Amino acid sequence: MMNSGTNTMVDLAVADLTACQGELEAARRAIELAIGARISDDGLNYHLIKSRVKSVESVRGKLGKLKPNGLPKYSNGLSDLDDLIGMRVITHIKPDVSRVVTALTGQFNVIKDEDKSEVHLREGTIGYAAHHLILEVGDDYPAGCGQHIGQRFEVQVKTVLQHAWAEFEHDIRYKSSGDVNPAINRAFTLASGLIELADDQFVTIHTEMSRESQSTAPVNTLVHGSEELTAKELTSMLVTELPENPRSRREHYQWLVELMAAVGITTVDEANRLLTEADWDALTERMGYRFIAGHVRILDDLLLSKFGQDYIDKTASLSDASREGKLKYRLNKLCPADG
Numbered sequence: 001m002m003n004s005g006t007n008t009m010v011d012l013a014v015a016d017l018t019a020c021q022g023e024l025e026a027a028r029r030a031i032e033l034a035i036g037a038r039i040s041d042d043g044l045n046y047h048l049i050k051s052r053v054k055s056v057e058s059v060r061g062k063l064g065k066l067k068p069n070g071l072p073k074y075s076n077g078l079s080d081l082d083d084l085i086g087m088r089v090i091t092h093i094k095p096d097v098s099r100v101v102t103a104l105t106g107q108f109n110v111i112k113d114e115d116k117s118e119v120h121l122r123e124g125t126i127g128y129a130a131h132h133l134i135l136e137v138g139d140d141y142p143a144g145c146g147q148h149i150g151q152r153f154e155v156q157v158k159t160v161l162q163h164a165w166a167e168f169e170h171d172i173r174y175k176s177s178g179d180v181n182p183a184i185n186r187a188f189t190l191a192s193g194l195i196e197l198a199d200d201q202f203v204t205i206h207t208e209m210s211r212e213s214q215s216t217a218p219v220n221t222l223v224h225g226s227e228e229l230t231a232k233e234l235t236s237m238l239v240t241e242l243p244e245n246p247r248s249r250r251e252h253y254q255w256l257v258e259l260m261a262a263v264g265i266t267t268v269d270e271a272n273r274l275l276t277e278a279d280w281d282a283l284t285e286r287m288g289y290r291f292i293a294g295h296v297r298i299l300d301d302l303l304l305s306k307f308g309q310d311y312i313d314k315t316a317s318l319s320d321a322s323r324e325g326k327l328k329y330r331l332n333k334l335c336p337a338d339g
Contacts, residue, residue, distance in 0.1 A: 009077055017084070018056060026148070027147075028085050035087060038104065042297045043297030045091065045249050046092075050088040050090070082152045082153070083134075085151065088158070089155065089157045090158060092206075093159065097158065098131070101115075111134040111136055113134075114132045116129050126189055128165070132154065132156055133155040135155055136153075137150065143326075161202075227268050228267060229267055230257065231254040231256070238295045246295070248294045253296075259299075280298070283302060305334045315327075
């Protein structure tokens with residue numbers, strides 16, 4: 001039971017939260033857009049991005065929790081809560097989880113980084129295997145986040161299967177009015193083991209599909225060389241040319257076709273020539289990627305390196321307002337002023 005001092009602290013914190021709801025919602029929208037833009041810019045594949053501002057009821061319940069000695073667990077009120085804004089990035093396969101984490105930790109200040117799957121490996125246990133981050137909008141903020149410097153938020157990056165498991169467990173275990181039957185806890189543990197195995201099989205399926213695409217794609221490019229370039233053909237060509245680079249979201253390949261058309265590359269032959277003549281190792285070294293770049297990101301950078309400012313002029317309007325600035329920054333890495 002909360003004492004009067006704890007009640008007062010909680011009431012004051014809830015009043016503060018109510019007063020800043022509009023600001024938190026604005027920060028949530030800006031951060032979600034920045035995360036989506038970064039993941040897309042890097043050419044990474046994902047299922048969806050979800051976000052929320054913690055409800056007043058949830059905050060009241062969390063701040064009301066007590067330590068075993070009866071003192072408040074969160075004695076500093078709202079400043080102790082790093083998850084007032086929460087983000088979830090859901091991927092299809094496990095390798096994309098680590099790629100998303102790498103992208104986001106390069107975009108925001110990292111306050112806490114916890115890979116639940118690594119914890120289970122160290123402890124020899126099975127269970128929830130998402131990657132949790134506490135991030136902060138820093139002085140070197142992404143586009144659209146300038147009004148929210150210092151804002152902390154939680155990000156959970158997980159696969160579709162892990163997300164489904166966590167949502168179900170949360171409803172059953174943490175919203176239960178009393179102790180959960182041990183049989184239910186055991187069932188959740190068994191289910192998490194099955195999900196881990198299923199996630200591994202999805203990776204196997206993805207790898208085998210990529211190999212099959214790689215083996216069949218060259219025939220298509222030869223037969224239809226003079227045909228107009230399509231998203232399907234471009235996908236096959238990139239899988240063949242860059243088998244180790246992760247695929248991007250399906251709809252983004254059509255965007256790549258539009259980028260290439262803007263600089264006059266409109267046929268399979270022209271695209272094939274561009275890709276096969278590219279020095280991918282030199283491009284990767286010059287860009288200094290912190291991850292294996294997805295198809296969209298690395299091809300976007302290849303076009304930027306080949307066409308320079310003309311590429312910026314012709315494609316800046318094909319995305320959001322921040323694209324021009326991002327391209328100029330990346331062009332400077334490709335072609336530094338002193339070199």
